[in-house]
Amino acid sequence: MTNQYRSIFDIIGPIMIGPSSSHTAGAVAIGHVANRLFHAPINKVIVRYYESFAQTHQGHGTDYAIISGVLGFDPADQRVPMAVDLARRQGIDVVFIEDPGNSPVHHPNTAELTLINREKELTIWGCSIGGGTIEIRQVNLNGIVIKTDGPLPLVFVESEQEIGDALDQIFEGNYRDKRISVKVPDRFLYKIELIDKPYPEQIEQVRGMSQDVIVL
Template identity: 45%
Template sequence: MRFKDVFSIIGPSMIGPSSSHTAGAVRIGRVARKLAGALPEIAEIYLYGSFAETYHGHGTNLALVAGLLDFHTDDDRIKDSLTLARQSDMRVTFHPMQQSLPHVHPNTAKLVLQAGDKKYEVVGCSIGGGNIEIIKINQYNIKFSANYPTLLIFHNDRPGMIAMITHVLQQYHMNISHMKVERASRHGDVLTVIELDEWRNKEVLKHLLLVPDINEVHAIDLMEGDQQ
């Protein structure tokens, strides 16, 4: 885990009671919301480990739904998120699981979202101090922190794809701090995760979608208004 500054250690500005069970949960929910691109109609939320044991008492359920509503960690509306979700016609179901997922942090949630004709699955862990790790997107085992502007690029696997993607980013003077490529199968579907130092021009998203064999591009940017 890379810490940018002292706020990464002491935690974000937040509504309590727990940076792990509330602030981290909000951020997991926000990542899922950014991936979906809109408020989902249906959210199935699976809770593991200590999330499953204490989600009512620590407000993890409120926090995850607040994230899906795109609230920041210090938003006073977090406590009313379940009511606000119902008013927004989002159907939420919680599934506290008896067994933890193997080899992952105990504060883990899986969010399965239906947004229009799209379905997305996000698995995230709250690892302390409001920090998170996203460890799975759909069928791809991947890892990123959402501490940096992050691109999720779904594309076909063919020679030259990474070069074309990085060429587009270079045209917009965007510096890559970290990249991970995960393939579903050889010559099949790919998810490329790119963490950037900063956004310079969001027109890059439209440009990337013009690249042949890129199917979807999603921007995950939790930094604005959500201090770490």
């Protein structure tokens, strides 16, 4: 079993509204990541598809799947097929673009997903690698670019103080890549790629240092 999959159930695929685990359930998961990272009201969503996604998104339900993730729906939620209409009823401007070029993150099932409001803009580049499993290969949050390698889990932490040494102690021995810290005005942003999913008590320790903890 390759390191893209954590269990045999990842290969079988999730319980979902169809038709496709990679083009539907995977798209929901990409939308979920954007929802959790943005963590604010949304005015506009732009979805740019590449390669296989660009060719098949309409027939495979990728449009409603990715928007259902943005709205926070689970893959098996009966509202998934209605997600685009529901988003527009909420006043969210939804735009889909078929890009004729190659994927900028080198995977045929790539969606570039942008969420916008008056104060914030987030873009993620997500790849659906099969069975509902995804990789997030790049994140751009208000101009800060973070490139990631490998599958989830990822931990994002935003803090007003330098807490890198404390994070090293909490996640010692569980790093895929060492932490990266980015200094932005009045904030530090950390991206931690882990080998295994963190224990709940580890996340609670990090939350004790910063309220802005996102585990993907």
